[in-house]
Each structure stands twice: as C-alpha cells, then as structure tokens.
Amino acid sequence: MASNELVPSFRQRLRQPRLAEMVAEGLRARILSGELPDGAMLPKQDDLLLEFRVSPPSIREAMRILETEGLITVQRGNVGGAVVHRPQPGKTAYMLAMLLQSRSVNLNDVQTALRHLEPVCVAACASRADRETTILPKLKENIEQSRAHIDDADIYIGLARQFHVELVVGCGNETMSLIIGALETLWSAQVDRLARRPAQHGAFADRNVRLATLKDHEKLYRFIAKGDAAGAERAAREHYSEAAHENEGWRHAFDMSAIINASTLRDG
Secondary structure (H helix, E strand, O other), X not given: OHHHHHHHHHXXXXXXXXXXXXXXXHHXXXXXXXXXXXXXXXXXXXXXXXXXXXXXXXXXXXXXXXXXXXXXXXXXXXXXXXXXXXXXXXXXXXXXXXXXXXXXXXXXXXXXXXXXXXXXXXXXHHHOOOOOOOHHHHHHHHHHHHHHOOOOHHHHHHHHHHHHHHHHHOOOOHHHHHHHHHHXXXXXXXXXXXXXXXXXXXXXXXXXXXXXXXXXXXXXXHHHHHOOHHHHHHHHHHXXXXXXXXXXXXXXXXXXXXXXXXXXXXXX
C-alpha cells in the first residue's frame, strides 16, 4: 500500500515541469510576437490559472523559466506582477561576450573575425535599393562629424567605431545585422574600455592616421553610394588589411592578447 501511495506523487513530479514548460512556451510566444509589448505586465496569476488550467506550482515554475531567459522580471512585494522584456540586441552582445570570456578568447581573435565578416555587410549596404534613404544619410553624418572632430583623438575614435557599427546595422539583412552587430557592439565596448584615454590612443594619436582612416571611410561611402558591392567589399577588406599591419603604424596601444571582458556590456 505504501508503495502505491508513492506513485501519484512521482507522476506529479514528472508532469509538473512539462506543464510549466507549456505555460512558459505560450507566454514566450506572446512576448516574441509583440502581443505582450516591452514593459507590459503579464496577466495575474489567477488569470493564468484559469487560462492554462494548471496548478500554482506550474505557474510559478513557468515564471522562473521566463525570468531565467530574461523575458520577464518578477516584482515581489506589495506591487507584485511580472514585467515583460522583449529580447534586445545588446543582450546578445553581452551573452556572446560572456561565452568568449569563458573560453579565454582575446581581442585579436574578435578583430580577426570582424576583418572577415564586416566586408560582407559593406557589400550588402551597397546592394540596398533603398540605400539613399537608409544607410547613406547615417554614414554621411558620421563622416561630417568625424571631419569636424579630427583634432580630438578621443571623440574621433568613438565616431570611427560608430561608422563601422552603422555599416553592420544598416546592411539590410536582419540576421547579419544581429549576429555581426553583436560582435561589433562587443568590440566597441572593449575599445571604449581600453582606447578612449590619451595614453591609449595608439596610432590614432597621430592626426595623419586619423585623416587616413577618414579617407578610407569616405572611399567606402562612395562605393556604397554608387551601388558597387564588389568595390565596396574590396575597399573594406583593404581597409582592414592595412589596419592590421604594424609596420604601417596601424596598431592599438592596448594589449590585443587581453581576454574579452564581458562586464563592459553588462548594462547593454
């Protein structure tokens, strides 16, 4: 008799996680579709109990699943409830940074990846039929700002980095924009941490180097404006290739063997 009494309890323990996952999947789909917008409150627990017809422990476990995924924040106390958070690109960069840091990946490894991937985005920018109203205005504004701040190495470094971010974000392909964009965001955060100080400006402390990079950016802009995808990609690869050669003075003052630091993206 005692052994039979254990059977329902054992089955219940097996069944509850599956019910919780079912509830979590239903709510997750609403968040990702936008039915539950960013900042909205999830339905109250009583409403969820009526809708899904499960036990309170299953609802609580579903909340834990969604909170672990970063899709909600459970507010406890007098206010109560759960606030919805739609996935944000910055979170992708942060998760990528944590993964790379856990594998002791260094800055040089990330820059090498960008050297191979970003030219593809540049070609995609040039292939956009709507480039006149999408990517080109942003690149032009960046170039103008860079020219205006050519004598301030710190500001120029930030603008030069943003130029590359715009190329990725504005490529017109959501998958490339998100994945390569996460890598760009990660790299920019490392540059901000290590290079945005006078002692760490490296080659960019030289005004001639800043002028040369600006010239490269203007060249990329012209290829994109003409819709020359092959020329734009070739120019991007040449730009990155030159930037990699220490004997031409294109080098960072910080240690490229340093391991990625995910904390720089924690609030992204």
